Structure formats: structure tokens, C-alpha cells
Amino acid sequence: MPLDLAAFQKTQVYQRRATVAEVLEDLHALDPRSQRAPESLSTHASRQTDGMGRLGKGLLLAAGVCIGVLLLVPLDQKGGVFALLLFFGSFMGLGGVLALIASWVGGRPPMEVSSSLLEERFVDPYEQQRRLLLATLLQRFQLDLLDDTPVDVTLDLSSSLDPSKRVHLGSYGTGIREEDFANPWLSLQGRLADGTRLHLSVVDVARMFQRTKDLPRKVKTRSKRRGVSLIQVALRVKPERHPGLAALEKRARDAVRLPHGATLKRVRVAEDRVELRVLLDEDWVAQAPDPSQVLPDKARKADAPKPDASRTATMMLLSLCQVLNHSSSQAQPGNVRSTS
Incomplete structure (x- = not known):
């Protein structure tokens, strides 16, 4: 089924197999x-250039009328009116020329850098990072997925603070209000080449505090937000291919390797699945820049690096594959699956 942009713009939810x-x-x-x-930039630029062009032509036409009137005035009657018409005619003629020049300059295609900067204002940061995270993960996992097998994707680009995402609302003390939000905005399911089922999901959890004070002449309100992102990666397998998998929970915990900013929340191992849950600070980025490509002066000025969500999910998957690799090698000695 092809993408329906009109339906997506209403719900901000992309769901497809x-x-x-x-x-x-x-x-x-x-x-x-x-x-x-x-489209917006070209339409806006076209309207501006058309308007300037019409203004320039109008001023030149008015200047021509003034000059025509001056030519019709007899020489013996030229006085204050003549000087006034001459001034306005010259002024409008100069203005018309400048307006035509401005319309010609504005009609040229903008520089690529300026265009890219203007385009950024149409994109909310969290929307861009969510799309980029999903695209990066699909590109990385594509080689491990079964050829031409569809994946099930649900991507919600609406705000995590949307009222529909609120799961708790309460108040305590004097003028203190608390709201909890949970936004399961990403779900990715697919089958790997060896038959293993992959399920990756991301849930944003946020808490908003609002404190209101009644002062003599005004009401003062202060808001504070705290939030994290919960990434879950699960692999489901056939128990006969991985005997003794349920007893490898400690090994699975020891095998976990996570990048900066990621905190292990839960490890679950059963006879038919392995699962990791990891917490990330809510200011994560989909893909952190390569440190070798950052200029030294910018690196010194930059704050602490933001958590890399795509690298976190990739390392979670590799950690789970190591556990499955160990389990399958016990069933079939010498048959070790690569996790690179």
C-alpha cells in the first residue's frame, strides 16, 4: 500500500509493512x-520578485507621465509646478529603476547554503532525530535481515507531551501539579536471515512539574521537565536451536556493552527469547558525529557529547547475538555464528 501523506499529516503516525x-x-x-x-521558498521568492517588478513598472510609468506633462507646459508658464513635477518625476524614475533591479536580483536562484538554512525551520528537532534514527537502524540491520522480507514499522512523530500521551495527572502541596507522559513512538519488527525474530521499540517517558505561586500583583508559574527514552531490543528464537538459553542470564548481563549515556535497566533471558532494556537521556541524537571530524577548537567549546541512540541500539543487538552465539555453539560444537 503506497504512502498516504494526507492521512499521515492528520495523525503524525506512520505505520506500514x-x-x-x-x-x-x-x-x-x-x-x-x-x-x-x-515549494514554499520558490513561491515566496516568486511573489516577491513579481511584486517588485510591478512596482518598478508602475513607478516608471508614473515618471513617464510626469515628463509628458512637463513637455506640454508652455515655456513662459514654467515655475513652481514645473519644479515639483520635475522632482517627483525624477524620484519615481529612480525608484522604478531600483525596483526593477531588485526584482531581477531576487529572481536568481538562492545560494545552496542559504537555502539549506531556511529549510531547517520547517523541521522540529525531535521529529528529525526520530526519522533519522529509524533510517540509520534500517540501513545497519539491512544486511542481517532476510532478503526482500517485509518489516513492520510504526513511527509516531507527534509530541511526547501531547495530551493523548498523558498517563497520570495529580497535584500535591500548594499549587504543585505533576503530569506523567508515556510515548511509545517507535516499533520495528523483522526476521533475521537465520530465522530469529527481531523486535526493537523506543518509549519516551516524561514528567512535567508545574508550580504556581500567588503573589500580591501577579501569578508566578515555574515548569520543570525530566525525561528519558527507554530502548528495548528483543530476539525471539526456536528453543531447540538454543538449548539451555534460559540459564544464560548472568552471561547475558556480562556480555552487555553500552556507549556513553546509556544505562542498563533490565536483562531478560527465557528459553525462547533474550531481551535488553536500556535508558537514554532524552537529549540523545540519532547519530553522533565522528570525533575525528570535529575541529579541535569546536571540540573544546562543545559540551559533553550527547548519547548516540543508533549506536546504543546496535550494541544492544550485538550483545544479544553473542549470547545466542554461545547457546547455539553448545548445541553444535564448532558452529559459531559471527556477530560482527
């Missing part, structure tokens, strides 16, 4: 910069 290539194509189409920015 399709191949990785089709989902990546849809993600590109969902980017507001590819939808609205070029």
Missing part, C-alpha cells in the same frame, strides 16, 4: 524539507 527499501523511501518523503521547503 514493507521492505526496507520502501520504508527508507517513505521516510524521505515524510521529511517536511522535501515536501514544503522548496
Whole structure:
């Protein structure tokens, strides 16, 4: 089923079962910069240049009328009116020329850098990072997924503080209000080449505090937000291929390797599945820049690096694959699956 942009714009939820290539194509189409920015910028520029062109032509026409009137005035009657018409005619003629020049300059295509900067204003940061995270994970997992097998994707680009995401509302003390939000905005399911079922999900959890004080002449309100992102990666297998898997929980915990900013929350191992849950600070980025490509002066000025969500999810998957690799090697000595 093709992408329905009109339906997506109403709900801000993308849900589809399709191949990785089709989902990546849809993600590109969902980017507001590819939808609205070029059209909006070109339309706005066209309106400006058309308006300046009409203004310039109008001023030149008015200047021509003034000159025509001056030519019709007899020489013996030229006085204050003549000087006034001459002044206005010259002024409008100069203004018309400048307006035409401005319309010609404005009609030229803008520089690429300026265009890209203007396009950024159409994109909310969290929307861009969510799309980029899903696209990055699909590209990384594509080689491990079964060829041409569809994946099930649900991507919610609405705000985590949307009233529909509120799970708790309460108040305590004097003028203190507390709201809890839970936003399960990403779900990705697919089958790996060896038959293992992959399920990855991300849930944003946020808490808003609002404190109100009644002062003599005004009401003062202060708000504070705390939030985390919960990433879950689970692999489901056939028990006969991985005997003794349920007894490897300690090994699974020891095998976990996580990048900066990620905190292990839970490890679950059963006879038919392994699962990891990890917490990330809510200011994560989909893909952190390569430190070798950051200039030294900018690195000194930059704050602590933000958590890399795509790297976290990738390392979670590799950690789980190591546990499955150990379990399968016990069943079939010498048969060790690569986790690279």
C-alpha cells in the first residue's frame, strides 16, 4: 500500500509493512524539507520578485507621465509646478529603476547554503532525530535481515507531551501539579536471515512539574521537565536451536556493552527469547558525529557529547547475538555464528 501523506499529516503516525527499501523511501518523503521547503521558498521568492517588478513598472510609468506633462507646459508658464513635477518625476524614475533591479536580483536562484538554512525551520528537532534514527537502524540491520522480507514499522512523530500521551495527572502541596507522559513512538519488527525474530521499540517517558505561586500583583508559574527514552531490543528464537538459553542470564548481563549515556535497566533471558532494556537521556541524537571530524577548537567549546541512540541500539543487538552465539555453539560444537 503506497504512502498516504494526507492521512499521515492528520495523525503524525506512520505505520506500514514493507521492505526496507520502501520504508527508507517513505521516510524521505515524510521529511517536511522535501515536501514544503522548496515549494514554499520558490513561491515566496516568486511573489516577491513579481511584486517588485510591478512596482518598478508602475513607478516608471508614473515618471513617464510626469515628463509628458512637463513637455506640454508652455515655456513662459514654467515655475513652481514645473519644479515639483520635475522632482517627483525624477524620484519615481529612480525608484522604478531600483525596483526593477531588485526584482531581477531576487529572481536568481538562492545560494545552496542559504537555502539549506531556511529549510531547517520547517523541521522540529525531535521529529528529525526520530526519522533519522529509524533510517540509520534500517540501513545497519539491512544486511542481517532476510532478503526482500517485509518489516513492520510504526513511527509516531507527534509530541511526547501531547495530551493523548498523558498517563497520570495529580497535584500535591500548594499549587504543585505533576503530569506523567508515556510515548511509545517507535516499533520495528523483522526476521533475521537465520530465522530469529527481531523486535526493537523506543518509549519516551516524561514528567512535567508545574508550580504556581500567588503573589500580591501577579501569578508566578515555574515548569520543570525530566525525561528519558527507554530502548528495548528483543530476539525471539526456536528453543531447540538454543538449548539451555534460559540459564544464560548472568552471561547475558556480562556480555552487555553500552556507549556513553546509556544505562542498563533490565536483562531478560527465557528459553525462547533474550531481551535488553536500556535508558537514554532524552537529549540523545540519532547519530553522533565522528570525533575525528570535529575541529579541535569546536571540540573544546562543545559540551559533553550527547548519547548516540543508533549506536546504543546496535550494541544492544550485538550483545544479544553473542549470547545466542554461545547457546547455539553448545548445541553444535564448532558452529559459531559471527556477530560482527
